Amino acid sequence: MKTAIVGAGKGCRSLLEFILEGGLSELRLDVALVCDREERAPGLVFARERGIPTCSELSEVMDLPGLEMVVELTGNERVAEDIYHRVPPGVRVMDHVMARLFWDLLHAERQLRREREQVQEILDSMPDIVFVLDREMRIQAVNAEFVRMSGLSREEALGLRCHDALCGTEESLEQAGITCPLNEVLRTGKRMSLVQVTRGRDGEEEHYEVTISPLRNDGGEIDRLVESRHPVNERVRLKREVEESNWRFRRLIDSARDFISMKDREGRYLVMNAATAELFDMWAYECVGKTVHELYPPEIAELISKHDREAMEQKRHITYEETLVLKGREYHLKTERFPLLDYKGDVVGVCTISRDVTEEKRLQQELIQADKLAAVGKLAAGVAHEINNPLTGILAYAEDLLEDVEEDDPRSEDYRVIVRETLRCREIVRNLLDFARQTTPRKQTVDLNEVAESVLALVSKLALFKDIRIRRELSGDLPHVSGDPQQLQQVVLNLMVNAAEMMRGEGEIRIGTRFDPEDRTCRLSVADTGPGVPEEARGRLFEPFFSTKATHGLGLAVSWGIVERHGGRIEVENPAEGGARFQVVLPAMEVDG
Amino acid sequence: MKDAPRVLVVDDEQVVLDSIRKHLRREGYEIRTVLSAAEALEILDAEGADIVITDLMMPGMDGLELLARIMEKGERIPVIMITGYATMRTALQALRRGAFDYVSTPFTRSELQGVVARGARPGAGGGVGVGGAPTRDVAGPESLHHLGGHCWVQEMPGGAARVGLEREFAFTLGDLDALELPAVDDVLEQGSVCVRFLARDGRSHTLWSPITGRVSAVNEKVRERPSLAVSDPYGEGWILELVPRDLAADLAGLAPEA
Numbered sequence: 001m002k003t004a005i006v007g008a009g010k011g012c013r014s015l016l017e018f019i020l021e022g023g024l025s026e027l028r029l030d031v032a033l034v035c036d037r038e039e040r041a042p043g044l045v046f047a048r049e050r051g052i053p054t055c056s057e058l059s060e061v062m063d064l065p066g067l068e069m070v071v072e073l074t075g076n077e078r079v080a081e082d083i084y085h086r087v088p089p090g091v092r093v094m095d096h097v098m099a100r101l102f103w104d105l106l107h108a109e110r111q112l113r114r115e116r117e118q119v120q121e122i123l124d125s126m127p128d129i130v131f132v133l134d135r136e137m138r139i140q141a142v143n144a145e146f147v148r149m150s151g152l153s154r155e156e157a158l159g160l161r162c163h164d165a166l167c168g169t170e171e172s173l174e175q176a177g178i179t180c181p182l183n184e185v186l187r188t189g190k191r192m193s194l195v196q197v198t199r200g201r202d203g204e205e206e207h208y209e210v211t212i213s214p215l216r217n218d219g220g221e222i223d224r225l226v227e228s229r230h231p232v233n234e235r236v237r238l239k240r241e242v243e244e245s246n247w248r249f250r251r252l253i254d255s256a257r258d259f260i261s262m263k264d265r266e267g268r269y270l271v272m273n274a275a276t277a278e279l280f281d282m283w284a285y286e287c288v289g290k291t292v293h294e295l296y297p298p299e300i301a302e303l304i305s306k307h308d309r310e311a312m313e314q315k316r317h318i319t320y321e322e323t324l325v326l327k328g329r330e331y332h333l334k335t336e337r338f339p340l341l342d343y344k345g346d347v348v349g350v351c352t353i354s355r356d357v358t359e360e361k362r363l364q365q366e367l368i369q370a371d372k373l374a375a376v377g378k379l380a381a382g383v384a385h386e387i388n389n390p391l392t393g394i395l396a397y398a399e400d401l402l403e404d405v406e407e408d409d410p411r412s413e414d415y416r417v418i419v420r421e422t423l424r425c426r427e428i429v430r431n432l433l434d435f436a437r438q439t440t441p442r443k444q445t446v447d448l449n450e451v452a453e454s455v456l457a458l459v460s461k462l463a464l465f466k467d468i469r470i471r472r473e474l475s476g477d478l479p480h481v482s483g484d485p486q487q488l489q490q491v492v493l494n495l496m497v498n499a500a501e502m503m504r505g506e507g508e509i510r511i512g513t514r515f516d517p518e519d520r521t522c523r524l525s526v527a528d529t530g531p532g533v534p535e536e537a538r539g540r541l542f543e544p545f546f547s548t549k550a551t552h553g554l555g556l557a558v559s560w561g562i563v564e565r566h567g568g569r570i571e572v573e574n575p576a577e578g579g580a581r582f583q584v585v586l587p588a589m590e591v592d593g
Numbered sequence: 594m595k596d597a598p599r600v601l602v603v604d605d606e607q608v609v610l611d612s613i614r615k616h617l618r619r620e621g622y623e624i625r626t627v628l629s630a631a632e633a634l635e636i637l638d639a640e641g642a643d644i645v646i647t648d649l650m651m652p653g654m655d656g657l658e659l660l661a662r663i664m665e666k667g668e669r670i671p672v673i674m675i676t677g678y679a680t681m682r683t684a685l686q687a688l689r690r691g692a693f694d695y696v697s698t699p700f701t702r703s704e705l706q707g708v709v710a711r712g713a714r715p716g717a718g719g720g721v722g723v724g725g726a727p728t729r730d731v732a733g734p735e736s737l738h739h740l741g742g743h744c745w746v747q748e749m750p751g752g753a754a755r756v757g758l759e760r761e762f763a764f765t766l767g768d769l770d771a772l773e774l775p776a777v778d779d780v781l782e783q784g785s786v787c788v789r790f791l792a793r794d795g796r797s798h799t800l801w802s803p804i805t806g807r808v809s810a811v812n813e814k815v816r817e818r819p820s821l822a823v824s825d826p827y828g829e830g831w832i833l834e835l836v837p838r839d840l841a842a843d844l845a846g847l848a849p850e851a
Contacts, residue, residue: 394699395612395699395702397615403619403702426699486838
């Protein structure tokens, strides 16, 4: 529409700017001329700058060929009057009052459009899926992320029922008997958040954190719902990974027979495995948070704390050999300690892995003992063989001399001593050979109670036992063992004699038998009320010819050899109530059925 | 008076030869000593001997082989083995193979004199038996296991094993004053001292245990009347009973090699 503007004030300039920016494009205004008497009016200046023709006389406006509309912006009633009078027929006139009105309307509409666009822009800028539903769960608005995720265009989505667009089901959740959270919000009127699992288009599980907020109309009634969905797949995956790795860690440490734990710098348990907790008859979780001092007897706790500190201070791996007595059992542990570091590399605690090497140690000692015995046996046989002929000579010459001297000759006593002591040598050598001779036991089914009884019958005749009280503590329910009854009697007799000698013939001997179901062994014990076995003598007690003040000779070594050949062992201890206790431990025979 | 019995002593160690010579010097024997079995055989071939005392373990030909050579000759010479305590099982084998007896080193004067004196008696070496029959062929009841001319073992019902003297051993003991029997429940090792016999002539003689076991009974009749062991060695004169540890193994260990 070919248009001329009359009056080139500030309003004119704004209008021109607006039109040139593309405003009012619907009206297709083509400003062909701008007229004002004042040559320096802002509208005229602007028009000239933009190459729009200008004039100073109204007549020029009226003469413009093809003019379709005149816009009067002078604000002067007379000029407006004049224009109405002079416009050619068919040319429209918009005076400054109308123009003002039109301008205001234009402005308001533009504002509104801007605002709507901004809301959509905000929605579209959100990374979450956002959409708005009416009370019938029809989609009223969606954002760009919705379009991207659903594969529906904005136009396709609008008006769809929510479950058609999102749940991918024919029926709504309510129809399927499941409470739909949207209805829940409608009922309660409160915003709610939840995590929903859906199958994506590719069939993969997708996790969303869904938030549904109610929107209310002026009357305060809920007329719409806004749902936003935030993908939390990564978070769920992370959470699962953490749970999984936690589970693996627990499986690992709880399946281990070693004692595994972690403590903080104050000695408080952070982690403990099941094997360790069992030491205290507790569950691992009950022990976490407790300190070593709360769980162990003071002296052990002190030792553990000391070692823990060393590993933390020295910041390195240290191996310890530790001996703990817990609930009357002695544990020999090989413990690895190393500092627990955080992500920055700072020491925040200590980790320990302890292996129970009690049995290993015992076997090792038995092996050493067996080796020693075998070596001594060989040596003894060799020495005995070499020494026999010289002794034969000594005896022959000494007895010869003895025969030649008169009975009252002072030398005869000396010769007798030579003979006596040579015979003593002979006895020692023979004992040694008895010991060295590794007689294999002739095994049969043996009742250890019978062995004990037969030995008790024997010792009751011996002078050594006349001032000794004997107490029987024989188990009425003892499995048999496989063994040589005569050799076993010899063992028990040796232990009884040893006990009597340790007590110097006065005191009490308790002889007992019992079955230990744990390692399926039969145990025959001989306990005395003597001074006990000195600590330093423990390891050497079973060596041939090792003697303490009260005992001597080969008895214990022979016993040890016999029991060893029966697949058993002899245990020695000084019980709390005093004295010494020797225990013959033999494997029980399996009972049929 | 007949000539002094000739004793041939064989040992690879001079001190043992000298010792034996000293022990026996007043016993009225004619003693020759040699350092090897080969020399001994030469002397036996050339001159013969009434008793041979030989070491069991010697370099070259050992005592068992010498014994075998002597047995091969068919001469009934009592052969007394000298053995260390450690090799008593071998000594028992020697008895089984025909040795007369053994002494274990180091031995006392009376131990050696006792056994040699028995060897010098008529009947030793199986030379003369009752009624002139060779004793070693008189074996008593069939169920007996014989330990050469030394003793016998009989399995009894109930698992015990009875031990008694062989006639050769019994007849060379001479008149007995007493027996030193072990106590019931004592454990005897095969080849160790089982019973000591105290003879009227003041000598003592040793019966070696033929098997290992625990003494379950002793024959009180023999204790009271020691001569019973000599007069009825396979019957009333049995000595003791043992509960054997492993009778079969003990007897197998004594069996002569095939």
